[in-house]
Amino acid sequence: MSMAYEEYMKQMVKPMRQELVNAGFKELTTAEEVENFMENVDGTTLVVVNSVCGCAAGLARPAVTQALVRADKAPDHLVTVFAGQDKEATAKMREYFGDIPPSSPSMAILKGQEVVHFIHRHDIEDHSMEEIMNNLLQAFQQV
Helix, strand or coil: CCHHHHHHHHHHHHHHHHHHHHCCCEECCCHHHHHHHHHHCCCEEEEEEECCCHHHHHHHHHHHHHHHHHCCCCCCEEEEEECCCCHHHHHHHHHCCCCCCCCCCEEEEEECCEEEEEECHHHCCCCCHHHHHHHHHHHHHHC
């Protein structure tokens, strides 16, 4: 892969990353960062597997940011990995998801290291932002 292509992609996804960072998410960009976070985490965590696709831009990111604004109770930690961009970090995070098949975009709510709620791409595509947001808000109340 050329350096020009890699630089182009970094610049293209910058606003897609920033949308979640602005909402309070910590980006985990390497496998080591994921492992350090996951091996030392306690409490609840919302993980967003970010993506460049249209359903991430038009549905997933807006739904998660709005759910957090409206939540009476939110997870203790907010982290994100970027599928297709930070490949090793995404692969490492997916190891913590157990038998759940890879899906991007997707969202996982964990208690410690245990996945207690998962929103697959098929739960995002062809759903309204409100449906996704309500899915998250209901899950936040359960953890």
